Amino acid sequence: MKALQKASKFLSDYTSAVVIAIAVVTFLLPGLMGWVNYQLFTDMVGNKFTSQSMIIGIIMFSMGLTLTTQDFKILAQRPLDICIGAVAQYLIMPFLAFGISRVLNLPDAIALGLILVGCCPGGVSSNIMSYLCGGDVAFSVGMTTVSTLLSPIMTPLLVSFLASGTKISIKGLPMFVSIIETVILPIAVGFFLNYLWGKKKTFQNIQKIMPGVAVLGLACVVGGVISSQGANFFTSGVVIFAAVLLHNGLGYLLGYGAGKLTGMNTAKKRTISIEVGMQNAGLATNLATTTAQFASAPQSAVICAVSCVWHSISGTLIAGFFASLDKKREKAGEAQEAVLPEN
Numbered sequence: 001m002k003a004l005q006k007a008s009k010f011l012s013d014y015t016s017a018v019v020i021a022i023a024v025v026t027f028l029l030p031g032l033m034g035w036v037n038y039q040l041f042t043d044m045v046g047n048k049f050t051s052q053s054m055i056i057g058i059i060m061f062s063m064g065l066t067l068t069t070q071d072f073k074i075l076a077q078r079p080l081d082i083c084i085g086a087v088a089q090y091l092i093m094p095f096l097a098f099g100i101s102r103v104l105n106l107p108d109a110i111a112l113g114l115i116l117v118g119c120c121p122g123g124v125s126s127n128i129m130s131y132l133c134g135g136d137v138a139f140s141v142g143m144t145t146v147s148t149l150l151s152p153i154m155t156p157l158l159v160s161f162l163a164s165g166t167k168i169s170i171k172g173l174p175m176f177v178s179i180i181e182t183v184i185l186p187i188a189v190g191f192f193l194n195y196l197w198g199k200k201k202t203f204q205n206i207q208k209i210m211p212g213v214a215v216l217g218l219a220c221v222v223g224g225v226i227s228s229q230g231a232n233f234f235t236s237g238v239v240i241f242a243a244v245l246l247h248n249g250l251g252y253l254l255g256y257g258a259g260k261l262t263g264m265n266t267a268k269k270r271t272i273s274i275e276v277g278m279q280n281a282g283l284a285t286n287l288a289t290t291t292a293q294f295a296s297a298p299q300s301a302v303i304c305a306v307s308c309v310w311h312s313i314s315g316t317l318i319a320g321f322f323a324s325l326d327k328k329r330e331k332a333g334e335a336q337e338a339v340l341p342e343n
Contacts, residue, residue, distance in 0.1 A: 011216065061187070062217075063124050084258065085147075088255060089147045100246050101115065120284045121279070123144075124214060218282050221285055248278075248307070253273075281311050288301035
């Protein structure tokens with residue numbers, strides 16, 4: 001068990017490296033991750049439930065295992081912060097995606113994929129990044145939880161509204177059902193199990209393994225899309241990469257700006273920056289590849305997959321940047337103390 005926990009910590013610390021490694025290997029050997037796209041069944045609204053859907057469910061289940069009644073008490077005690085975070089999450093990234101798709105004149109399918117990424121909730125790994133950079137972890141968990149719980153309503157609603165300018169018909173019901181199946185139910189089951197057995201030592205040991213499982217799951221989701229769409233990554237030109245970089249980078253910047261505008265302290269500003277900028281692109285990828293109405297726009301899955309890889313990398317980079325600022329300030333403070341005369 002200790003070996004598994006060490007492995008989980010290693011995977012959590014090197015999320016970006018693991019995701020990139022799987023992506024590169026799968027790009028060279030596409031058949032290696034073909035199993036991720038295996039269809040298990042079709043649900044009542046025509047969505048394909050695949051191995052990838054199951055993996056997303058496991059990632060969300062791991063998030064549910066970390067939630068306690070105390071987390072919800074914290075949400076109740078900090079309604080203003082959470083409200084600001086939720087509004088920023090569902091205003092900045094969706095409309096930023098829409099604006100970028102117009103400015104870059106993206107093809108309809110690629111624009112749809114970028115909008116889908118923007119309309120998804122915050123990524124689970126953002127909690128880890130907030131911790132690493134000295135952010136407000138409770139605020140981070142609260143934002144991720146609320147944006148995820150709102151996603152069955154907000155994601156279909158916003159995608160349907162913002163994608164109305166494309167020639168691709170989008171309906172909210174299939175996405176609503178898919179998010180309930182792959183996000184809300186697994187989180188609810190994880191939370192219930194944690195409520196029942198959270199104080200048991202064996203269960204706590206299992207909880208420590210789940211972050212590593214979530215990282216492997218994210219890598220598999222990326223690998224599955226590259227397996228099916230990798231050959232199309234570079235056929236659309238640099239526009240996909242430019243759109244993803246702009247969307248993600250401006251998301252961090254505007255998220256930080258939202259925190260500054262509302263008078264948040266440094267820890268909260270860092271947290272809201274990361275929460276807004278890092279989307280659950282794994283969920284977007286799953287929706288793009290399994291929801292029936294996206295079948296006519298396969299390129300939408302490509303930009304979702306690129307976002308999935310890049311958000312993991314950029315999250316690590318920005319967390320490292322914030323952490324380096326703290327180290328510089330500490331060194332500057334120590335140097336200043338060293339030159340002060342003793343009383």
